[in-house]
Amino acid sequence: MAEPKKAPEVGDSIEGAKTTFPDCPAGAKESCPAAAAKSPSRTARVTQCVKQIKATTDGTNGVRKVGGKAPERPPNVLRSSTSSDKRLIKGKQENFVVLVRGSKDVTLEAVTTPPNTAVKWTVEANQNSNSPPAIDPAVGVKAALKTNAEGSFSVIAVLGGCKVVWNVVFVSVKVDVQSSKPAKPTESYTDDGSSNTHTRFKSGEFAAGKYAWEDQLHVKLTGGGDDQKLGVKKVKLHVLQDCWQNTLTGHYAAPPDGSAALEKAKGGLPILDSTNEHGPFLTDSDSATVTEASDVDRDVWTGDSPGSSFPRTHQFTSKPLTSITGGYSFETAIAAVSDDAPNTIVVHSSTKWSTDYSGTVDAATGRYTRRGAKTIPGSWSLISDATGGKDAGEAGIETFEPRFNDTLLGADYDWKPSK
Amino acid sequence: MVIRDQQMEALNRSAQARFVRQLAEYLRANHGSTVVRLAHGEPAVNAIQSDQLESLVQAGVDRAGSYGFSWRSSVAAFVVTMFVVAPNFHEDQFVNELLSDRDIEPDYRMDTALERVTEEQWDQIRQTYNRKAWEL
Numbered sequence: 001m002a003e004p005k006k007a008p009e010v011g012d013s014i015e016g017a018k019t020t021f022p023d024c025p026a027g028a029k030e031s032c033p034a035a036a037a038k039s040p041s042r043t044a045r046v047t048q049c050v051k052q053i054k055a056t057t058d059g060t061n062g063v064r065k066v067g068g069k070a071p072e073r074p075p076n077v078l079r080s081s082t083s084s085d086k087r088l089i090k091g092k093q094e095n096f097v098v099l100v101r102g103s104k105d106v107t108l109e110a111v112t113t114p115p116n117t118a119v120k121w122t123v124e125a126n127q128n129s130n131s132p133p134a135i136d137p138a139v140g141v142k143a144a145l146k147t148n149a150e151g152s153f154s155v156i157a158v159l160g161g162c163k164v165v166w167n168v169v170f171v172s173v174k175v176d177v178q179s180s181k182p183a184k185p186t187e188s189y190t191d192d193g194s195s196n197t198h199t200r201f202k203s204g205e206f207a208a209g210k211y212a213w214e215d216q217l218h219v220k221l222t223g224g225g226d227d228q229k230l231g232v233k234k235v236k237l238h239v240l241q242d243c244w245q246n247t248l249t250g251h252y253a254a255p256p257d258g259s260a261a262l263e264k265a266k267g268g269l270p271i272l273d274s275t276n277e278h279g280p281f282l283t284d285s286d287s288a289t290v291t292e293a294s295d296v297d298r299d300v301w302t303g304d305s306p307g308s309s310f311p312r313t314h315q316f317t318s319k320p321l322t323s324i325t326g327g328y329s330f331e332t333a334i335a336a337v338s339d340d341a342p343n344t345i346v347v348h349s350s351t352k353w354s355t356d357y358s359g360t361v362d363a364a365t366g367r368y369t370r371r372g373a374k375t376i377p378g379s380w381s382l383i384s385d386a387t388g389g390k391d392a393g394e395a396g397i398e399t400f401e402p403r404f405n406d407t408l409l410g411a412d413y414d415w416k417p418s419k
Numbered sequence: 420m421v422i423r424d425q426q427m428e429a430l431n432r433s434a435q436a437r438f439v440r441q442l443a444e445y446l447r448a449n450h451g452s453t454v455v456r457l458a459h460g461e462p463a464v465n466a467i468q469s470d471q472l473e474s475l476v477q478a479g480v481d482r483a484g485s486y487g488f489s490w491r492s493s494v495a496a497f498v499v500t501m502f503v504v505a506p507n508f509h510e511d512q513f514v515n516e517l518l519s520d521r522d523i524e525p526d527y528r529m530d531t532a533l534e535r536v537t538e539e540q541w542d543q544i545r546q547t548y549n550r551k552a553w554e555l
Contacts, residue, residue: 009538010500010503010504010538010541011533011538013449013450013499013500013503014496014499014500014529014532015533016449016499017445017492017498017499018492018493018495018496018529018530018533019492020445020492020495021441021442021445021490021491021492021494021495022490022491022492023491023492024490024491025489025490049534156522158522158523160527160530161523161527161528161529161530161531161532161533161534162530162531162534163520163522163523163531
């Protein structure tokens, strides 16, 4: 007895119908070459598919060039997606990437069958009504996604009947510059324990109420999802500080007139002024703190009392140090980094302030005495308000060593006379 | 020669009727033994009278149109699926999501179903066969 004929699989039935009838309107006349010509060939359509979206975003580069090139951080390899699910899932199955609004563009790449087939890219708001960020090109294997939008979004890659969704949350970091609470500079510029060889001086203490400069600001984070909190916990605030101008000069007794030592940063300016070699930020609790006032509110405090020193005698004339003029100009910035893109530092607001160490030095003891020394505070301003922030390197804020406070590599002197 | 709107409509109607006949013939030729569960009986496709079969096909074409399908290939795939799986296959939640996916152009959505729905899932959808769906 013959075996009963097995029913064709549904997939084969659908495929059979699709290959028998043309890709032209059902109401069209018998032959429809014009309509058919507009669509991909049937064979291509059935076999073409987008399987995955890969994503990367460049790291923050340095500002000062070494050997003609600024140092670079490696790109962040972001979570990829093979799913078409737009739902934003938290926890272990988390299916979204968190980035700081205003960071560098995201490079998206579609993995397709056959390889390197252009897909159609679109972006839509997810659980909000915000305008989605631009993506360019609209059709291609790769596309660049802007980050200047706030909230959660779904990037959709479509090829034929296939699609893959890549969900992203852009967390907005809004610094309330009006909330600035600068402490009145103490101007306690004083000797810092000068020795037989060096005159040391400082602008204040690293203690409450004794800072040469300090300020506190309120920052609000806005994330994705219905409650606008999604992704906020992954964004960490930091304080970055650079010295961008150094006029600190030690003046020595004549002859010759004009004998001096001008302090200079090794490697040029701007120079990073971080706490230590473990990162670009101010991390000591006596230099910067970030306090969580609520799920989305942060209070950022930072303070500094920079000091320095000069040799008590001129390197070439051996004449004694008699006075100090000039000082440092700093830029202090509030920065944010996402756990998902640790190599990218985004800055949102900064202020420029300076120290002027004008004072005299007792030739006999080497002790420094303030004579007009002061701190000149500045006001805070937003960095690239339209995009919600900017990559630190692109904003001209150095995040690479050498550090200013590195005793071996930080600073040197230009001597007059120089021999 | 100027073709008036009415003439175009007549041409379209004529072409659509021809497409329905072709699709009915395709079903007889390729799925003749497929049982169709109707309100009054469960005949195989080959046992259904031509005008009734064309009426069922027309219902399927109209249903496909409600999803925005316009190509003959995608409409045919939709109608064939109604016969080989269930006339209400498109009401399955997962399939309905695929066929309503605004990210995908309508005429590509049967390709999506072809890609995403497994034979096991089609079998499960068969279990929900609703013969009244032919009458809707």
